[in-house]
Amino acid sequence: MSRAMSLPTLLASILVASAMMAVEARGLRRAGVSGGAPPFRNVPGVQTLSGRVIVKMKTAATLRREGRSPEEAEAIRGRAREEVLKHSVKRRESRLDMYIVDTDGAEENAFIGTLMSSQAGQSGIERIEPDYLVEPTACPNDSRFQSQWHHDEAHLQSCAAWDIHTGSPEVTVAICDTGLELTHPDLMGNLKEGYNAVDKLWEGQGGNVSAEHPHGTMCAGCAVGNGNNGLGISGVGWSLSHRPMRVTNAASGGAYLSDLTHAAMTAIDVGDKVASVSYSGVASAVVRDAGTYIKSKGGLLVWAAGNDGANLDWGSRDDDDVIVVGASTSADDRASFSAYGNSVDVVAPGASVLTTTLNGGYAYASGTSFATPLTAGLVGLIWSANPSLTPNEVEQILKQGCDDLGEVGVDATFGHGRINSLKALQMATATTPAPTTTPTPAPSTTAATTAPPSPTTAAPTTTT
Helix, strand or coil, X not given: CCCCCCXXXXXXXXXXXXXHHHHHHHHHHHHCCCCCCCCCCCECCCEECCCEEEEEECCHHHHHHCCCCHHHHHHHHHHXXXXXXXXXXXXXXXXXXXXXXXXXXXXXXXXXXXXXXXXXXHHHEEEEEECCEECECCEECCCCCCCCHHHCCCCCCHHHHHHHCCCCCCCEEEEEECXXXXXXCCCCCCEECCEECCCCEEHHHCCCCECCCCHHHHHHHHHHCCCXXXXXXXXXXXXXXXXXXXXXXXXXXXXXXXXXXXXXXXXXXXXXXEXXXXXXXXXXXXXXXXXXXXXXXXXXXXXXXXXXXXXXXXXXXXXXXXXXXXXXXXXXXXXXXXXXXXXXXXXXXXXXXXEECCCCCEEEXXXXXXXXXXXXXXXXXXXXXXXXXXXXXXXXXXXHCCXXXXXXXXXXXXXXXXXXXXXXXXXXXXXXXXXXXXXXXXCCCCCCCCCCCCCCCCCCCEEX
16 A cells, blocks of 8 residues: 655755756757747647747857857857757757757657757757648639639739740749649649658659649649630749659658758759749748748748638738738739738738649639739749849849739738739839848858758759
């Protein structure tokens, strides 16, 4: 028969548990979860805790700004790496100095709190956040079509814009999504070699980029569906090249944030100008880190605002390096499902938008998923019309060319407004505007002692 726990033993157990909770709480505060905020959590239909976290290391430059000598900075980084490598590291994202780490069954908030509160973590880790499984931001409906209302004179004014420029195959839009129906007759033109971001393999190395789910094929049609071919639909930039960057091997289409950002950065590293991501998760800091890296390499990252109607406000829309896109309707209202807020840059048509789908077909679909590639296609078209533009200049033209909706000027519902292809191309082919955003410096390239994985062994090729 067991005896009742003595009072001293009970008090000692309570003190130990309280100390562990205090360590976890301190760690969560350092990870970015304030005392009054809820912990990292599942949001049904938007994000799911995956048993993996993303650990962002402090750079040597950051540590030197904190007053550390170069020798001290490297020693601190080394101890922090050793602490991280005690756990199951899935891979290292060298471009952002991040590690993807398995929690080995531990609950994410507890794991993050403990690691951030370790001595090495406190000095050498910038932040930790969950590597959420995020969802495609789409709501497909009708299986056939009659028209593409978003191209009309009341919205994108696409026909007049195409009189100026329809795009050049020299500019590529990367569709970071669920893969592509490679034989779709409206997507076969200007198709570049794809990449599987889960397996880290190019198509020529055996990487599977075919459609795991319809979502990627639908997004591609919005951005770059082949035009003037007597078939189906036209994408915004219908003479641009496009590259499928498959981010999932799951039939549901769900993808890790780390695979999404890896795909986007890899596309820009091989020369693509625009990376389009139609998934949830845009509020995660890793997305903004990827946007900064991409802009420093001469490209732009376009990401969906999300379909949960959330108010996004991590800072001013013009102070980060991601173009966040909400959805508008044919009446130029905010789509009821679309996220909005001070961090949303622009809106684009995203309600009953006609696009490509599987089996060579076409369908209407709704979601910020489709507003995003429409915007990415226009970004590519601007760059194609004037290749001398910098990323900041292209972003500025996109925003200045918008049709103002809602309150006069920039607002928290529509951002800079609804995109307009004609106005943007008129500006792109006229005098280049002075950018109002500060050029993004290249991120630190200080290398860790662990060798980074090599995602490529051969240059991508183009097929037409």
